[in-house]
Amino acid sequence: LQGLMDKTGITAKDIDVVDMFVIALCSIFQGSPVLIVNCSLLSPTPSLCALLVNKFGMRSDVLTYNLSGMGCSANGVSIDLAQRVLQNPKNMKCVVISTESIAQAIYPGNERGFLVQNTLFRCGATAILLTNKPDTRAKxxxxxxxxxxxSKGDDDYGCVWEAEDKEGYKGVFLAxxxxxxxxxxxxxxxxxxxxxxxxxxxxxxxxxxxxxxxxxxxxxxxxxxxxxxxxxxxxxxxxxxxxxxxxxxxxxxxxxxxxxxxxxxxxxxxxxxxxxxxxxxxxxxxxxxxxxxxxxxxxxxxxxx
Known part of the structure; x- marks a missing residue:
């Protein structure tokens, strides 16, 4: 862990700052809070939503939605879901968190269709706060x-695929x-x-x-x-x-x-x-x-x- 911090320049203090930011974000919830998390490759039980609710002590009436397997377009799905949830009642706030875990998808084999994802994908995350309450502070x-x-055609459905190669190595295949x-x-x-x-x-x-x-x-x-x-x-x-x-x-x-x-x-x-x-x-x-x-x-x- 220390080696990773040395390479990235991130310190334990920086991580605490991120935690405090999320805690502050959670504390602004008024009315019925909504939390939407999308992460395609990592889908644990309990969910990532449950993890955040537990870690930051969020309210018991929080509405959580955990999306997985939706790929790189998942944020659009999350925003669409947030828009539908926020139609009513009024004065609701929703946090949409989009991230990806690529650790378990690192491919150690030799098939070219799987190797591309090793060089292309990186970890990232964003948090977006949405509300249906008129607010002059909104950006x-x-x-x-x-x-x-x-998804009807096999070529469309299978051009991005999490699978195993002929040797049994798991990865994400890009056609x-x-x-x-x-x-x-x-x-x-x-x-x-x-x-x-x-x-x-x-x-x-x-x-x-x-x-x-x-x-x-x-x-x-x-x-x-x-x-x-x-x-x-x-x-x-x-x-x-x-x-x-x-x-x-x-x-x-x-x-x-x-x-x-x-x-x-x-x-x-x-x-x-x-x-x-x-x-x-x-x-x-x-x-x-x-x-x-x-x-x-x-x-x-x-x-x-």
Whole structure:
């Protein structure tokens, strides 16, 4: 443990600070608190939600939801669940925690399809506080959540797969067609998303010309595309006609953090905030891809500079 702290620069004091932050976060709950945790590969009994309730002494009426096996797009599922739970009653608060444990998925074998995940995935975590209570301190307002899942076809269903290789070594298999499957799933998602975010003139161009690719920058100011890998980012950039600056937060997240699974889109939003370009009234599009195969998109309105 000390060797790990030496490598990362994290001290026991830093861990205490994190604990105190979560305790403070839990203490702000008023009314009926809600806790949602998503972690794809680690699903213990009792759940991670139960672990947090126990560790931080949360109230007995807390509503907990523990999501597993949802892959890198799980945060979109969690936000969608939070949105539905917060529809009523009023004055509720919900904390969404997205993380991933990759320790038990480290692959010691030699099959190439399994080896990619050893070099690509990294640990990460985010915590997001949402409420249905009007609050001037809020940074963002959730405008849209759109989910698409293609599990009917075997190629789509099996392009990301936790399994054993021929020698019995366990790992996460990534198929060669994953970029194509991601593009296909994103197309299905965006067919439902586009009418909600683009102005009428742009929608008319799409209606009269089926081959026309709409300009998403006419309805979106900032883009946070899941940092699943360089090929995925370059494919999305090309298909959506995004500039290098538009895709920069995603590339920075991939370069500095690696693929942090479901939390990556929030690391990207962090890079966007630090760029100084995010202003009140701007709209942010988060797009996440995950096993299943799923594509989830969320649109947020920035409420303050």
């Amino acid at each position: 963002y307002k959730l405008l849209n959540v759109v989910r698409a899942q293609l 060669k067609n994953i970029v194509d499957v991601a593009g296909k799933t994103m197309t299905v998602n965006f067919k439902r998303l586009v009418p909600r975010i683009l102005p009428i003139p742009e929608l008319l161009k799409v209606a009269f010309n089926k081959k026309y690719v709409p300009s998403f920058k006419k309805g979106i100011n900032h883009f946070c595309i899941h940092a699943g890998g360089r090929a995925v980012l370059e494919g999305v950039q090309k298909n959506l006609k995004l500039s290098d600056r538009d895709i920069l937060p995603s590339k920075l997240s991939l370069y500095h953090m690696g693929n942090t699974s479901s939390s990556s889109i929030w690391y990207e939003l962090g890079f966007t905030e630090r760029s100084g370009d995010l202003k009140a009234g701007h709209r942010i599009l988060q797009v996440a891809f995950g096993s299943g195969f799923k594509c989830n998109s969320m649109v947020w309105l920035c409420l303050r500079n």
